Amino acid sequence: MTDPVFILLYIVLFPGFIFLFVYSLFLSFLDRKIVARMQNRVGPPFYQPFADLVKMLAKEVIDPDGVDRALFDAIPLVALAAVMTAFLYVPVTGYSPLAFPGDLVVVLYLMLIPTFALFLLGWLSRNIFSTIGGIRAATQMFIYEVPFFLALLAPAIMAGTWSISGIVAWQQHNTWLVFFQPIGFVVALICLQAKLERTPFDIPEAETEIVAGPLTELTGRRLAFIHLTTELSLVVGSALIAALFLGGPMIPWTLSPSWLNEVAGFCVFLVKTLAVLLILSSIKVATGRIRIDQLNDIGWKYIASAALVQVGMVLVINYLWVTL
Amino acid sequence: MSVLSEMIKNLLSRPVTILYPLEQVPIPVTFRGRVAITDEKCIGCSKCSLVCPAQVITMIDGPREVEFKGKNLARKKRPQVKLYQCIRCGLCERHCPTGAIHLEQVHGGTGTDREVVVT
């Protein structure tokens, strides 16, 4: 499958960038609609995220005094590019044609770049609110990344491969990893909520405390790209969790015309990512924001230790499996 | 987990939002809306003009034969209210002896022309 035209179509059209944009706008709408209905409100219409994007692109770009304009323009684009690249390695309709051993690590590092971008933006905007927000973003990153990596390390250990598509293949031959690693699944969900900076972890962008955190001085297309990055991260994050724990876009049977496998896999992918979104939205609705020092407490005491316990359990199970 | 049960219950039921202007909000009878004057009842006593806190009622020329408590009066003046400056407090309605000036159930109306009047 190394036909360059096919690869190009995969990257740009489906399931690459165009599909990613459309799906992220749809998931963003669904997120807001579910949150609104749980709060007894109506919620926005389906075209709302697209309308927001168009509106923000059309707004004036304002440069605060003394701020480095080239960097301010470049950083949101770099963050956007990183997330879009990360999506290419996540299986959507079957194994990703760009898969290679180690692409799990690549995806995790690429997903880290938007948080760095927030920290840099906070530092470069000459604004006290942005600085505080940037520092909080960096602190939060240190707190949740360790348990997140550990929780995603456990499936890799159990499947014996560092490739996401390899883990999905392992799950097709055995069973979903969530049954072996429920603790890891819960830890991964909580850390994904922290990575996406959604309540209860929306500390860097706490509206009532520090205006908009690192995004305070961003306007126009810069804000549009950062916003788009957040929405794309939601898709990539849920797709990653669905692939690593819930079996990815695979059905247990093989259907007769081989293209039907891909279609069925895609539908399964949609269902699984929607399920992950439902859980994430419910967490967002049910809680309030906690403080950064309280997150420090909870993160290192409970979440990191739960992730360590999970990895320990996986190592034990692997050892027993090999010896038996 | 009271929050969780409430969330799920709300997800499965209709939102409480009234989709104004497609749906109408129920307005009670006592609602203090737009000021209106019934010319046949007004006897021109100027009480409304005197009690208005915002001083938006002026008495203009308006002679008319009005019947009040069985007697025929020759009214000389009648009130004129600046519609968009009225604060809809209801004092004119409360102090009017005949009920000529009153607040309707219709929304008070908003506009930019401060001199629009109701007579």
Added chain:
Amino acid sequence: MPEVVIPIGPQHPALKEPVNFRIIADGEKIVRLELELSYTHRGIEKAAEQRNFIRVLPLLERVCGICSHSHATVFAKGIEEIMQLEVPPRAQYIRTIIAELERMHSHLLWLGVAAHEIGFNTLFMWTWRDREAVQDTLEEMSGNRVHYNMNEIGGVRCDLNPAQVNAALSRLPSLEERIKKYVDMVNDEETLLLRFRGVGRMSKEEALKYGAVGPTARASGVDYDVRRDDPYLAYAEVPWNVVTDTEGDVYGRTRVRIGELRESVQIVRYCLENIPAGPIRVDAPKNAPKGEILSRYEAPRGELAHYIRTNGTDKVERVDIRTPTLANWTSVAMCLVNQNIADIPVIVAAIDPCLSCTSRLTVTNRQNRPGVAVVRAAPNGRSLPGSEGEEKL
């Protein structure tokens, strides 16, 4: 990080009205607070001197939107006492019903705003949805959702007919159930407890020393409520309890306000069921005799005091308004020291600040004590002459 100045206000998403906090912070800990008020000074006290007693009540109502009935009632009560008028009991009961409904809507509003300040928007949406029942009741009774204009010197403006009474009574049971749910939520919800517990603690001695009033003081154990200690309207006849708490932090203030919500429902129900028949007003004379009075009232935010001086004409000579929020600002300045930046909106919201009420002219001692508010006078920021060492509220 070295000491930085974080400007909260005059425009800030956490504030509903303009006030200028300059927070001097060291990392995430607050060292000192400098406070400037009076951005919404409108000159109401002066304007009230030029309106006769019929026209002044709607003006005084508009000092604040949420506690509008409080201002009108406390003024009417004061003038009636100077004139030595005997207000009929039906009018007192109607005034009490509106006052307690106002307290309910104010506390439900506060609960939503406090939840919003910690990012818990769900509770915000739910409490404001339930507040609509109270607003609908008020609209049926008085004609408007805020600024009810029920008061006149000598009684109330309009009567309650049995249909309104029954409609109001029918809304009370579901409100009670919702309030019970909020009690459960406040006791169980983890993030709420994390953000509210231990934040902004104030002991009873500090509350008394810095002059805190209302639920802010009652949460620290100060057992003082104007409705019980200086009874007015119908509060002496209605069975009700003062709600206090011993915690003294934001969590305690939340519990006091929810407790007061429950008490208000009971008071409204008792008044609606036992409202006496009779006239709703007496005729008031046009002029008030010469005199002065300090009229006090328990507004939703605390003790509201109007000092009124009359001189025999049909207008007041001077009305001086001391609102509860003005008394509570010093306690905010004191509670904020050594808390995190993230706690600023929580502690400020915990006193239920109403800045339209607060913007009176104040002249305060400037003292260089760390952690104490430096309250500036007039909106243009200049100190008034003779302000050193002079203290007048």
